[in-house]
Amino acid sequence: RLTDAVRDGDRVLGVVRGSAVNQDGRSNGLTAPNAPSQRDVMTRALRAADVAAGTVSFVETHGTGTSLGDPIEFDALAAVYGKGETPCALGAVKSNMGHTEAAAGVAGFIKTVLTLQHGTIAPNLHFEKWNPTIDPSSTRLFVPTKASPWPASEHPRRAAVSSFGMGGTNAHIVLEQGPELVPAPAVPEKVTTLVVSGKTQARLAASAAALADWLDSDGAT
Numbered sequence: 001r002l003t004d005a006v007r008d009g010d011r012v013l014g015v016v017r018g019s020a021v022n023q024d025g026r027s028n029g030l031t032a033p034n035a036p037s038q039r040d041v042m043t044r045a046l047r048a049a050d051v052a053a054g055t056v057s058f059v060e061t062h063g064t065g066t067s068l069g070d071p072i073e074f075d076a077l078a079a080v081y082g083k084g085e086t087p088c089a090l091g092a093v094k095s096n097m098g099h100t101e102a103a104a105g106v107a108g109f110i111k112t113v114l115t116l117q118h119g120t121i122a123p124n125l126h127f128e129k130w131n132p133t134i135d136p137s138s139t140r141l142f143v144p145t146k147a148s149p150w151p152a153s154e155h156p157r158r159a160a161v162s163s164f165g166m167g168g169t170n171a172h173i174v175l176e177q178g179p180e181l182v183p184a185p186a187v188p189e190k191v192t193t194l195v196v197s198g199k200t201q202a203r204l205a206a207s208a209a210a211l212a213d214w215l216d217s218d219g220a221t
Contacts, residue, residue, distance in 0.1 A: 002179075012178035013155060014113040017158070019048025024168035033069050038076035041170040042162070046080070049174035056082035056174070057151055058115060059141075059160040060108040063092030064099065071133045073162070073210060074141075081160075082139035086151055091115070091142045095125040105163030105171060116177045119150040119157060149186045 005012050022041045024034035046053055059081060062073055081088055093098075093111045101109050117120050123146045130136060130143075150157050157177040163169050195210060198204030 006086070006179060014116050014178050015176040017051055017174045017176050018047070019173040020044035020048055021169065021171045025027055026172065027168065027197065033072040034168070034170075035072045035076050036176070038073060038162075038164070039079050039170075039172055042076060042080040042160070045160070045172040045174050048123060051174055051176075054080050054086065054157050055153070056081060056088060056158045056160050057153070058089045060091045060093065060112045060115075060159065060161040060163045061151065062104070062108075062164045063090070065092075065096055067133075069164075070131050071113060073164075074131075074134045074136070077141060078136075078139045078153045080119050084140050084142065086153065087142055088140050089121045090124075091122060092124055095115055105170065107160045107162070108163060109173065109175075111160050111177055115150075116157050116159055116175060119177075120152060121148045121150060123147050142195065 002012065002015055020041045022037055022044070024037045027034040028149065032221075046056075059077060063070065063075065075089065091111065093106075093107050094104070096111075111122065121144050123144050127143050127145055153206065159175050161173045161175065162171070173187045194202060194211065198207050
């Protein structure tokens with residue numbers, strides 16, 4: 001839980017506000033997406049997160065680049081996230097590394113956490129034009145082609161991630177930037193035990209030296 005992490009002084013890279021999973025059920029085929037199911041899973045995740053869709057500024061899409069799947073996914077995104085004044089970027093890590101299949105969802109999750117952490121909207125590679133059946137003009141959705149700072153707003157940075165399985169499983173998760181933690185003040189007189197292990201005396205000494213160097217550097221602050 002976030003409260004436990006903050007209490008323990010853990011480094012919080014991002015916060016999972018809410019998530020949802022559902023199934024396509026009956027569709028036009030095994031690999032054919034179901035737009036109503038995609039809209040439903042996004043809406044349920046936002047409800048679980050208690051977050052308004054208009055406050056989300058980045059969505060990491062499933063984004064396979066297919067002529068069938070992309071328009072259906074965009075229709076769902078437009079219905080749920082399309083309205084609002086603040087632009088909302090659409091990302092697809094598949095443009096960087098291809099389709100990682102069973103790991104596609106976690107790849108998008110990692111990218112999105114990094115995007116939130118660094119406050120930078122990451123660009124999509126190789127994007128030249130929209131699928132001709134997609135018309136984003138009436139929405140706030142866009143595809144970034146260069147890195148840009150996260151737009152300033154009155155609320156924390158928020159993003160979402162979609163991942164859809166070949167068998168019809170749909171997942172959507174809503175994320176938020178981690179809290180800014182203030183480092184605890186150092187107490188010089190307090191003694192702390194740091195346990196170092198090594199298979200040999202030489203490895204033990206090397207590990208201790210590496211730890212000492214890290215403590216002397218900026219990494220320990």
